[in-house]
Amino acid sequence: MNDESPAMKLVHVLRAVTVEFDLLGSEFAARHGLHPTDVRALIHLLDAARDDIAATPGWLGRRMRLNSAGTTALVDRLERLELVRRTKDTVDRRRVLLKVEDKAMELGWSFFGPLIAEVVAVAEDFDTSEVETVRRFLTAVLTSARQTRTA
Structure with missing residues (x-):
């Protein structure tokens, strides 16, 4: 494939953005005594809350591709750091749900908030149809x- 094609140029920019976000995530993790896995777990849990998904340890383990012992260690660590708490499901009392604590959201916003504001400002420079095109592309x-990861 031609390295200078418009599609390949998009791939290169997307790769560069991915690397930058990964570096930011690593910096955030290091600054707060977290492992990058902890940050990914928090992102999954925040996404679940936003999408109204009941996040259980089993659900998180599948998302993170961790076995039961690894998931328990991860949740224990996040709970010890007061970033996540376990709660009983009010519908099914046998089930444990994971909730992100306000402390975790405050830490995240203090670090990523300025970047999020910048990204929103950049998006606001595009018209609605352009933003929708970018959203469709990224989706x-x-x-x-x-699909590639699960193949």
């Missing part, structure tokens, strides 16, 4: 990446 790329 399709995300779907492709997930």
Whole structure:
């Protein structure tokens, strides 16, 4: 494939953005005594809350591709750091749900808030149809990446 094609140029920019976000995540983790796995877990849990998904340890383990022991160690660590808490499901008392604590959200916003504000400002410079095109593109790329990872 031609390295200078418009599609390949998009791939290169997307790769560069991914690397920068990964570096930011690593910096955030190091600054707060976390492992990058902890940050990924918090992101999954925040996404679950936003999408109204009941996040259980089993659900998180599948998302993180961790076995039961690894998931328990991860949740124990996040709970010890007061970033996550376990609660009983009010519908099914046998089930444990994971909730992100306000402390975790405050830490995240203090670090990532300025970047999020910048990204929103950049997006606001585009018209609605351009933003929708970018959203469709990134959603399709995300779907492709997930399919490749699970293949």
